[in-house]
Amino acid sequence: MEPQVSEATEDVVAREIAVEQAHVDRVYTELAKAVDRAQLVHAEGMSRGQTDRRGTGDPREEELAGLFERDALVYSASRRTASLQNQHEGLVFGRLDLDHADTGEQADREIRYIGRLGVRDDEYDPLVIDWRAPAAAPFYRATPVEPHGVVRRRVLRSQSELVVGIEDDLMVADPPPDLVVVGDGALIAALSRTRGQRMRDIVATIQQHQDEAIRADVRGVTEITGGPGTGKTVVALHRAAYLLYSDRRRFESGGVLVVGPSAAYTAYIERVLPGLGEDSVVLRSMGDLVGGITATRVDSPETAAVKGGLRMRQVLNRLVREPIPDAPDLLRVFVAGQAIRLEAADLNRVRRTVLRHHQRNNSFDVAVRELAEAAWASVREGDREQFLDKFIDSTDVETFARQWWRPVDPREVLLWLAEPQFAARVVGSAFDGEHEAAAETLSASLRTALHTGTWSVADVALVDELAAKLGQMVDLPSEERGFYEIEELDNAAQYGTSALRVGVDGDEPVSLAVSDGSGERISHDPQERLMAGRVTAADDYAHVLVDEAQDLSPMQWRMLGRRGRWASWTVVGDAAQSSWPDPEESLTAREEAFGSTVRRGFHMQTNYRNAREIFEYAERLIRRYVPDADIPEAVRETGVDPVEITVDADAEAISGAVAEALAGLSDQVAGSVAVIAPRKWQPELSRVVGRHDGRVALIDPLSSKGLEWDATVVVDPDEIIAESPGGPRVLYVVLTRAAHRMTVLQVR
Numbered sequence: 001m002e003p004q005v006s007e008a009t010e011d012v013v014a015r016e017i018a019v020e021q022a023h024v025d026r027v028y029t030e031l032a033k034a035v036d037r038a039q040l041v042h043a044e045g046m047s048r049g050q051t052d053r054r055g056t057g058d059p060r061e062e063e064l065a066g067l068f069e070r071d072a073l074v075y076s077a078s079r080r081t082a083s084l085q086n087q088h089e090g091l092v093f094g095r096l097d098l099d100h101a102d103t104g105e106q107a108d109r110e111i112r113y114i115g116r117l118g119v120r121d122d123e124y125d126p127l128v129i130d131w132r133a134p135a136a137a138p139f140y141r142a143t144p145v146e147p148h149g150v151v152r153r154r155v156l157r158s159q160s161e162l163v164v165g166i167e168d169d170l171m172v173a174d175p176p177p178d179l180v181v182v183g184d185g186a187l188i189a190a191l192s193r194t195r196g197q198r199m200r201d202i203v204a205t206i207q208q209h210q211d212e213a214i215r216a217d218v219r220g221v222t223e224i225t226g227g228p229g230t231g232k233t234v235v236a237l238h239r240a241a242y243l244l245y246s247d248r249r250r251f252e253s254g255g256v257l258v259v260g261p262s263a264a265y266t267a268y269i270e271r272v273l274p275g276l277g278e279d280s281v282v283l284r285s286m287g288d289l290v291g292g293i294t295a296t297r298v299d300s301p302e303t304a305a306v307k308g309g310l311r312m313r314q315v316l317n318r319l320v321r322e323p324i325p326d327a328p329d330l331l332r333v334f335v336a337g338q339a340i341r342l343e344a345a346d347l348n349r350v351r352r353t354v355l356r357h358h359q360r361n362n363s364f365d366v367a368v369r370e371l372a373e374a375a376w377a378s379v380r381e382g383d384r385e386q387f388l389d390k391f392i393d394s395t396d397v398e399t400f401a402r403q404w405w406r407p408v409d410p411r412e413v414l415l416w417l418a419e420p421q422f423a424a425r426v427v428g429s430a431f432d433g434e435h436e437a438a439a440e441t442l443s444a445s446l447r448t449a450l451h452t453g454t455w456s457v458a459d460v461a462l463v464d465e466l467a468a469k470l471g472q473m474v475d476l477p478s479e480e481r482g483f484y485e486i487e488e489l490d491n492a493a494q495y496g497t498s499a500l501r502v503g504v505d506g507d508e509p510v511s512l513a514v515s516d517g518s519g520e521r522i523s524h525d526p527q528e529r530l531m532a533g534r535v536t537a538a539d540d541y542a543h544v545l546v547d548e549a550q551d552l553s554p555m556q557w558r559m560l561g562r563r564g565r566w567a568s569w570t571v572v573g574d575a576a577q578s579s580w581p582d583p584e585e586s587l588t589a590r591e592e593a594f595g596s597t598v599r600r601g602f603h604m605q606t607n608y609r610n611a612r613e614i615f616e617y618a619e620r621l622i623r624r625y626v627p628d629a630d631i632p633e634a635v636r637e638t639g640v641d642p643v644e645i646t647v648d649a650d651a652e653a654i655s656g657a658v659a660e661a662l663a664g665l666s667d668q669v670a671g672s673v674a675v676i677a678p679r680k681w682q683p684e685l686s687r688v689v690g691r692h693d694g695r696v697a698l699i700d701p702l703s704s705k706g707l708e709w710d711a712t713v714v715v716d717p718d719e720i721i722a723e724s725p726g727g728p729r730v731l732y733v734v735l736t737r738a739a740h741r742m743t744v745l746q747v748r
Ligand SMILES: Nc1ncnc2c1ncn2[C@@H]1O[C@H](COP(=O)(O)OP(=O)(O)OP(=O)(O)O)[C@@H](O)[C@H]1O
Pocket: 187, 190, 191, 200, 201, 202, 205, 206, 207, 210, 226, 227, 228, 229, 230, 231, 232, 233, 234, 235, 574, 608, 609, 705, 706, 707, 708, 736
């Protein structure tokens, strides 16, 4: 549905395209020179700091300086080359014709080309201005009411280096006669195009209100709200690119973290930022935010609600204070001729004293010192200092302490809860009247983890919080290196996580065999998979961008807060699409993560994704359940209503109806198609979808968040409501994923 240009104007369009092509050709010539220059710098850098003493000894001081310089040169030259190559396609996408004095005289006129990056000619005159530069702002800000000096805004559409189309917007009623105007407007043309497997950038057609959010002040918290399809995600991603441009030093070295709901979502958006020349952004889903643990499962809504709520803080606080379940609980040694005996109660007292001011994983020496004090209190004979020294130096004491106070992995600590009685005791009163049910839910879920060898998304925030409470795992001092040399542990599994024992469904205890102590892996069972790799401490970022923020649990906000303690934030969300049951509690945790910093909000009101007919269908649904939902205005019409079909609740009938719907839709749209179906019907439908080419995807309702397709088949809306946390809100998400066509299969 490309906008049609009448035959009479075809010559004019061709002439205009030729003019633009001439400029674009010049830009590519300059770009080729720039790539050559960058490659020369790369080669030059590589030759610097070469040492003639390779393999024969340490480099000389001047050689070291050369090596450093080389690294810096090679790094920046390869960045530049990669950036030039990444942005080759459609490099120049816009042109502004400005009239500074509003006279229409040639002398007062200026032409600016806007592109994905800035390119200058040999005289250092700009041939293209980076879209993020202040001089490019009028391209996005100009309107007929406030033209900002712009007479005509032109969007160039290219394939590789060839200009293939032009869309103009006129900003003044009475343009100079030599300014030709072609096309029906760039935005509608862009919105009508087909959707691919990945999200694209929108640099050429960013709208004024979107631009304001993109270029908003970096400080504090910028919140972008709006209904489905209003461009919140794409705007936030362009903002990330803008921040990197406006203060590269700060954001590149401090880091920008983009967090989305699922792996499907991160795969969907991953092309936008490299497309804008930014490859230094860290993209993560909620399930892989923490190094060393990757979630592959989603809990049931009830379990997720227990794990995500703020009451878990108290459970985790208690958990880190528990003795290690399999650690010795009696110390019997001879020190300075005295028989020392510390019972479980003494050891518990020592443990509580140490943990009052120290984290467990980095307080080995403090714990031994406190043990010594407790031992002294039980004898009080001879010289105190001498006794303490002897106690601390005792090999028997050290052997005991290495088991009693070994470093504990946060994943191991969470798995302690798999044992039902232990869970019941630790959950205690944290869940008021519901503590028994909460303990059983937690315990059953962690037993599932132990059976399947998989973590759930909600577990990740718990492991992260435990890691923060326990402190970085450190290597216990070895005798040869002396007591106080403490290093980070390379292989956490080396330190006795092999001793973890938990009951499974009250049956036989399961031994978690991870390592034979030499670092060699000896088992491939599910428990080993749970403990593979190493949990890393939270990195700090200079900017954190959170998408689908309405779904974050309080514990997930706390996890993000640990990564953004000094960060500025961009937060994107729509309350009506929320699947988290307790928004108030989430709000509290989220405010805590932000701290007391400035807030600014941008509200998006135009739905750019859905054809009006599709959005009206979804709107009818959500108004029934959430009367005050934030409903945007859809700007595009196709004249085709969604199709509703009713079938029997029978797998074969449903498969047949989906196959038929897919056959029809594949003819009607050129791009991507999705079947969005509840878990109940997924096995049958995977066979139907499997018969199609890569254009057709089968996806579950929750994973469709943030994604879009040209056409969708929505299967069994009632079941989607029944099985999803947040019921109708999730169905609302599902019904707003199609850009052009939608078929809804009601099951009776
Ligand atoms: N200015 C624009 N020019 C062209 N396309 C746009 C523009 N703004 C938004 N879009 C398109 O609209 C669609 C919806 O955008 P996006 O996914 O960012 O919306 P959203 O508000 O995050 O949606 P949801 O909350 O439903 O996930 C995308 O295809 C995006 O490219």
